[in-house]
Each structure stands twice: as structure tokens, then as C-alpha cells.
Amino acid sequence: MGKVDAEDVEWTALEEGETFFRRKQLGEAAGGDRIGCSLYEIPPGKRSWPYHYHTANEEALYVLSGNGTLRLDGETTSLEEGVYVALPADERGAHRVINDSDEPLSYLVLSTMDEPDVTVYPDSDKLGVFVGTPPGGRGERTLDGYYRREDTVDYWDGETDRTETTD
Numbered sequence: 001m002g003k004v005d006a007e008d009v010e011w012t013a014l015e016e017g018e019t020f021f022r023r024k025q026l027g028e029a030a031g032g033d034r035i036g037c038s039l040y041e042i043p044p045g046k047r048s049w050p051y052h053y054h055t056a057n058e059e060a061l062y063v064l065s066g067n068g069t070l071r072l073d074g075e076t077t078s079l080e081e082g083v084y085v086a087l088p089a090d091e092r093g094a095h096r097v098i099n100d101s102d103e104p105l106s107y108l109v110l111s112t113m114d115e116p117d118v119t120v121y122p123d124s125d126k127l128g129v130f131v132g133t134p135p136g137g138r139g140e141r142t143l144d145g146y147y148r149r150e151d152t153v154d155y156w157d158g159e160t161d162r163t164e165t166t167d
Helices: none
Strands: 012-016 019-025 035-042 059-065 067-072 075-080 084-087 095-098 105-112 117-121 126-131 143-148
Touching: 059 075, 059 095, 067 084
Parallel strands: none
Antiparallel strands: 012 019, 019 035, 035 105, 059 084, 059 105, 067 075, 067 095, 117 126, 126 143
């Protein structure tokens, strides 16, 4: 398709505790393959996805309207109309958007759409694994899930040696 009018794309919403936002997946609607773009709107007093970073996908955020706060790499910084933020694909890109204003906060998030990807959630010590389609993609995944980092096992745990020897 290549071209889409944002007015023609349906909003989806996610609400879980302090997290609430509306989202239009513009990149997908336009038929994008390697670059994702989503329009987000966060109402006053709400937050975006939990604090996280990607290990394979770089993201960028551009504020269209409103004000808020960005938790970025463990620090906070203000967000206002016209601000652009690069979010590298490592712990330096760890982020969460907070609308601590009295008006809606609207912004675009652009991202590479590489897979496999691992998303790390430092606050909850979890990680998400995405194979087959990246986070934000709607294709079929061949492997995905969320795991606690403390559940790490030794490489050889549960393995049996199936090598046969002859005497």
C-alpha cells in the first residue's frame, strides 16, 4: 500500500494498572516491513509500556503535542511538543513515557522491525523473547514468551548425553 491516512487507522487501547494508552500502528497499516511507526496517545496521569529496552530494535520518539516525562536510562527528562529522542537498542535506550500533565500526550514511535528481539524489563527483572515477528509486528511468531531473569539455568541442565560408545 505505501500510504495511509492516520484518520483511517483504528485506535487500539491497552489498560493494565497505571499503564493506559491508545495506539495506531501506522507502519503496519501502510505495509511497512523494516520500519515500524505507531501513533500513541496517553491521557493525563497514565503511562506507556513498562520501563524496558530492546536488544535488537532501535526506537525513536517524537512528541506531537502535550507534555510529560520520559524515564530514560534510569533518569527522567521532560517531554514537550517538538522533542525527538533516540532510543538505542541496549540498556541506554531503556524508557517509559509518563503523562504527568493535565492534557493528553501524543507522540510517534518509530522502530526498526528486526527479529529475533529480546526486550528487557529492568524493574521487574523479566525479559521477553520474540522470534518470527518483532515486538509490534502482527505476523505469526515461532517462539515468544516472557521469563524471569532469575530462572536462568545452566546450559547443561536437563541434557542427557545421547552419544553411544562401543567397547
